[in-house]
Amino acid sequence: MKLKKEYMVLAVIVVALLLYILFKSPDKTHYRLPEVGKIVTNDISKLVIVRPTGALTLERQGDKWRIQPQGYPADQNLVDRMLKTVGDFELSTLVSESKNYTQFDLTEDKKISLEVFGGEKSLRKLDIGKTASTYQHTFVRLEGDHRVYQAKGNIRQPLDTDIDRLRDKTVATIERDYVTGISLKIGEETLTVKKREEPAPPPYAGTEDSVMSEPGPVWATEDGLVAKENIINGIINTLANLRCSEYIEGKNKEDFTGPMLSITVESTSTVTLEIFDKRDDNKYPAISSQSDYPFLLAEGVVNRIKKTPDELLVKAGEED
Structure with missing residues (x-):
């Protein structure tokens, strides 16, 4: 009788093992990923990004984004990439439950923390670690969850930025097709040229297939001195x-006086740019009527603007 019971127990164990092997798939996922849901980017009002080297806050103001608390305008292209990253966020795999975050760069000295707001409501909060070797996934932790997941895509790169890189570096814009005048002052010399339309010259005499030339713009001073069109362009x-x-x-626009070069361009709006003496690093401090902050221009950029009257005007016997 005892032997019979042992056989029955053994049979039950064998059946259980067979059922386990039968229904177990090596590729089957035995967990459920958290429901993170989609965030509509138009609903996002604020992003708070904390990196090991510092924190920054991006806040929507109308159709523009500003870096707070400084109020700096943000580069819209970079912001759009961030918003797309947030909107496309999706988990793909559970990676670890061990609470060992070092290998995923999810420790305090490596991770990026992100919080997404819609109005005053927190829509999502997570920690972002390193990107997988394939650059197709990123290791993340969700708020209140100790587990490590893979999120689809390289979501770290668009968010791994600082204030200087995120600021909008555009300091002047003009409608080039509507420019009507340029005034350039270098030291005590000032040269102003205006755009006028040149009447079309007559066709060449004695040719049957002569074609009328289109009138073209001419840049000239009030005294009729013609400027070189290629330099103006x-x-x-x-x-x-x-x-x-x-x-x-640490500087304001008012801290800069006595420019070595000043240029004013008349278009759909008037833009004035003042450039000051070159620094030891070959960059030029400058201010613009379209920017609230002083900035630096590269030497090559300034060289394309810095033209003396002698360089700008067509000399006798010289073609434009």
């Missing part, structure tokens, strides 16, 4: 979407 193109290399911290 170079100045306009440089100022059409002028970006600085960096902003000057």
Whole structure:
């Protein structure tokens, strides 16, 4: 009887093992990923990003974003990448339950913490670690959850930034097709040129297939001195979407006086740019009527603007 019971127990164990092997799939996921849900980017009003080197807050104001508490305008392209990253956020796999975060760069000295707000409501809060070796996933932790997950995509890179990189570096914009005048002052010399339309020249005489030339713009002073069109166009193109290399911290526009170069461009709006003596690092301090902050321009940019009357005007016998 005892032997019979042992056989029955053994049979039950064997059946249980067979059932386990039968229904167990090596690829089957035996857990459920948290429901994170989608965030509509238009609902996002604020992003708070904390990196080991510091924190920054991005806040929507109308259709623009500003870095707070400084109030600096943010680069819209970089903000759009951040918003897309938040909107596309999706978990793919549970990676670890061990609470050992070092290998995932989810420790205090490595992680990036992100909190997303819609109005005053917190929509999402998570820690972001390193990107997987394939750059197709990123290790993350959700608020209140000790486990480590993989999120789809490289979500760290768009958020791993600082205030200087995130600031909008655009310091002047002009509608190049509507520029009507340029005034350039270097030291005590001032040169002002205005745009006028040149009448079309007559067709060449004696040719049957002569074609009338289109009238073209001419840049000239009040005295009729003609400016070189290629140099004028170079100045306009440089100022059409002028970006600085960096902003000057701890200084106000009022701290800069006596520019070595001043240029005013008349277009749909008037823009004035003042450039000061070059620093030892070959960068030029400057201020713009379209920016609230002093900034630095690279030497190459200034060289495209800094033109003396002798360089700008067409000399006798010289073609434009």
